[in-house]
Amino acid sequence: MDKKYWVPALEKADGILRLVSEEPHKYRLIDMSNELSIHKSSMYSILQTMEALNWVEKNINDTYAIGSATGRWGNAYSQGQNLITSFHQEAIVTRDRLQETIQLAQLEGDEVLYLAKEEAPTIVRLASGPGTKFPAHVTALGKVLLSFLDDTELDSLYPTQELTSATEFSLKTKTDLVKQLRIILDEGIAFDEHEVIVGFCCVSAPILSQSGEAIAAVSCSMPQHIWEKKKELAEAEIRQLANRLSHFYGGSK
Structure with a gap:
């Protein structure tokens, strides 16, 4: 080195x-x-x-x-490894039911970091593999995780009104983002419709700890023409997957 x-x-x-x-x-x-x-x-x-x-x-x-800090480090490391392992075990079921790609991600500042993916057996492949990052406010995964932050944390991440856009459908202002985040927190589900890539839609739900903290989120993405047929089913399956994973950490929603 x-x-x-x-x-x-x-x-x-x-x-x-x-x-x-x-x-x-x-x-x-x-x-x-x-x-x-x-x-x-x-x-x-x-x-x-x-x-x-x-x-x-x-x-x-x-x-x-x-000291005690090293114990927290060990627990955090183990939890992260266990989360990914649990995701792969549980997401396979959801993937097979929907025949669509399922992803796991965490929030890193104002970006969402993709941790794992169960790829659907289709010719369409998502570019967002493990290690990829996207602006949190344009993704369903990012928005559902941002919804758990308080106003002070959001102001720190988004100090100005203007937001960067990935497509013409992306949220443009912090005011619009905050308004949507309040709805997402209440409903426990987030959507991205053409906000990252035009023609693709996504639904996401949070994985909760025992204290109610959103430690990660799962999502399902698909092309628009399939979304029109599977949106309700995808929402139900992603909620169930998030709940199953939350139970590993003592939380559910």
């Missing part, structure tokens, strides 16, 4: 975490200083910061172990 932008302090913190995770409550500051060849003054500053951030914790004997 190119170390042009390497941050030595983070490398030292990584060494500390590795050391105290392998043998918790064994090492004091001086022990880690000797073990990792880090000067005592630097070690003191790093440990003070790590302790304040709950990366490590110190007991009454002045020895260290990993």
Whole structure:
């Protein structure tokens, strides 16, 4: 790896975490200083910061172990992996019922990040595969996730009235977006009709945690001529899929 932008302090913190995770409550500051060849003054500053951030914790004997923050990281990582695994297991059922492509995504700032996809056995292939990002306000997935944000969060993401457009059908102003988001939150479902690609429509529902937080969303997309026949069925199936996945995390809607 190119170390042009390497941050030595983070490398030292990584060494500390590795050391105290392998043998918790064994090492004091001086022990880690000797073990990792880090000067005592630097070690003191790093440990003070790590302790304040709950990366490590110190007991009454002045020895260290990993802190509560690392537990949250592990849970978040496991949850993300479990979500994708659960999605593939459950989305296959929905895909086969609808014979249309099903997708999973999360919100990243003002964009929606696609995490996984179950492709329908059709000649039409969606460009939005895992790792792809789109402006959240033009997608059903993004809008259903944005609907859970409060006004302060929305103002931070959209500081001006004007919104970028993907097609002529995309929402043009923040006022229109907020108005639509309130309806989406109340109904628990979002639609995109030609807002990303003219000729394609999409329906999306949120995956909820036990606390009611939208941790991700699922969607189904299809060409307009099929949408006219399957819209109601697609809405019902996507709601059911979102509910099944929500149950894994103690939530449902």
